[in-house]
Amino acid sequence: MAKKKGASWGKVLLIAVGSLILAGAVFVTVCIVLAQQDNIKDKYTLTQTDDTFRWSALKAALKGSAFNATETQINTYLYQTFCGEDKVLKHVRVYFHQEKSCEIYAKLHYPKGDFALSARAETTFNSTEGIVGVRFHDVKLGELPIPSFIVSAILSDFAKKYDLTTFSDEVLYVRTRYEYDFGDFAFHLRLEEFSPQEGTLLCRTNSLSRELLMALKDYLLSDSGQELFTRLFGKTTNYLKNFVLRTFF
DSSP states (O other), X not given: OHHHHHHXXXXXXXXXXXXXXXXXXXXXXXXXXXXTOOOOHHHHSOSSOOOOHHHHHHHHHHHTOOEEEEHHHHHHHHHHHHBOXXXXXXXXXXXXXXXXXXXXXXXXXXXXXXXXXXXXXXXXXXXXXXXXXXXXXXXXXXXXXXXXXXXXXXXXXXXXXXXXXXXXXXXXXXXXXXXXXXXXXXXXXXXXXXXXXXXXXXXXXXXXXHHHHHHHHHHHTSXXXXXXXXXXXXXXXXXXXXXXXXXXX
């Protein structure tokens, strides 16, 4: 009788272990299927582009004024700066709101496959350093909600691949700095004001000194300056001359 009872318990244990393994396999399969869903292609794909963000920032800096950057300008800049077929980010698009969290949609590329990502985000801003802090929540890969420790792993991996980003204490920090090199001299612009509005972003950059403005004016009106400006910003020399006249005289 003892042997039969022992055998019976052995069968129960075997069935229990098998059930756990089967349940685990089903759970993993469901998670993979959910993570691979992509129902937000229309949200992360840019329907139009506008690569004038740097130009708008420079123009505002020359005038010492704030400017409103559109979502299209910001998203084009983000795409050109962080996205590519050989990068972790293939697509990214941000929707700004004044009274609620920003919406972020992206397409991530990993060796094991591509994944659609959606999230809400709160932003902070360090005006002294020109650094935007982004704290994510309600993060999903496809249709699969992602726990915070996995979100941290994804963001940490992302931050290591870009010079402008760092990750610490569950916050992704993005340095808003761009270097302008005009031959004999160079300068940088960084954001000193960053305020999400409904569908736009209110921005202000650091001011340029009068001496730098005069040096920039002389360079831009030179032949080499006009050629470089057209290559960087896609603007014609006539547009540049008219802008210089309006700005400096």
